[in-house]
Amino acid sequence: DAGVIQSPRHEVTEMGQEVTLRCKPISGHDYLFWYRQTMMRGLELLIYFNNNVPIDDSGMPEDRFSAKMPNASFSTLKIQPSEPRDSAVYFCASSPDYDNEQFFGPGTRLTVL
Amino acid sequence: AQSVTQLGSHVSVSEGALVLLRCNYSSSVPPYLFWYVQYPNQGLQLLLKYTTGATLVKGINGFEAEFKKSETSFHLTKPSAHMSDAAEYFCAVSEGFQKLVFGTGTRLLVSP
Numbered sequence: 001d002a003g004v005i006q007s008p009r010h011e012v013t014e015m016g017q018e019v020t021l022r023c024k025p026i027s028g029h030d031y032l033f034w035y036r037q038t039m040m041r042g043l044e045l046l047i048y049f050n051n052n053v054p055i056d057d058s059g060m061p062e063d064r065f066s067a068k069m070p071n072a073s074f075s076t077l078k079i080q081p082s083e084p085r086d087s088a089v090y091f092c093a094s095s096p097d098y099d100n101e102q103f104f105g106p107g108t109r110l111t112v113l
Numbered sequence: 114a115q116s117v118t119q120l121g122s123h124v125s126v127s128e129g130a131l132v133l134l135r136c137n138y139s140s141s142v143p144p145y146l147f148w149y150v151q152y153p154n155q156g157l158q159l160l161l162k163y164t165t166g167a168t169l170v171k172g173i174n175g176f177e178a179e180f181k182k183s184e185t186s187f188h189l190t191k192p193s194a195h196m197s198d199a200a201e202y203f204c205a206v207s208e209g210f211q212k213l214v215f216g217t218g219t220r221l222l223v224s225p
Contacts, residue, residue: 042218043218055211056211091157093156095211101210102210106154106156
């Protein structure tokens with residue numbers, strides 16, 4: 001199994017631009033999670049999906065952030081417009097079911113200038 | 114609300130020495146507790162977890178942790194450090210497997 005796949009691995013953009021991060025979960029996993037990691041705030045859960053349906057988005061920082069999961073094998077996290085304070089490493093993770101561990105992808109390092 | 118405190122942002126040990134990484138948690142319900150490891154430029158990998166049952170939990174790479182309810186602790190230990198153990202370690206708490214709350218991490222440095 002290829003594990004959780006994230007793209008791009010690195011993204012550098014300018015303030016005000018739209019950024020789209022992509023995630024392919026492990027096949028057969030019903031849960032998908034988006035996390036953000038920063039030096040100041042550590043690792044934070046932004047949103048998670050079950051069977052493509054958003055279950056809890058209370059961690060999404062503001063309306064500039066949105067996440068979708070159009071099918072079981074693909075999810076996006078979009079920031080529009082981006083700001084320098086959005087610079088962070090964004091991780092996607094997936095889990096096979098409710099009572100199982102989360103498997104993390106390698107992350108996308110986002111830099112907003 | 115649940116929270117995790119990891120004492121020490123950096124811990125340095127010599128190769129072969131005992132590794133002890135501290136984690137204290139706060140939870141109003143019986144917690145699920147986890148230790149994850151993050152190697153440079155990689156995602157997090159589960160080391161071990163406690164859900165119910167035996168309070169001493171063994172994980173991968175020779176690590177273990179003990180759940181102590183009276184001390185609200187879940188410290189991670191390894192009897193003998195290897196150079197390959199150098200990484201960042203995260204403790205996490207949750208009510209189940211889903212909404213994990215992570216600590217700020219402890220970077221383990223291993224010297225020859």
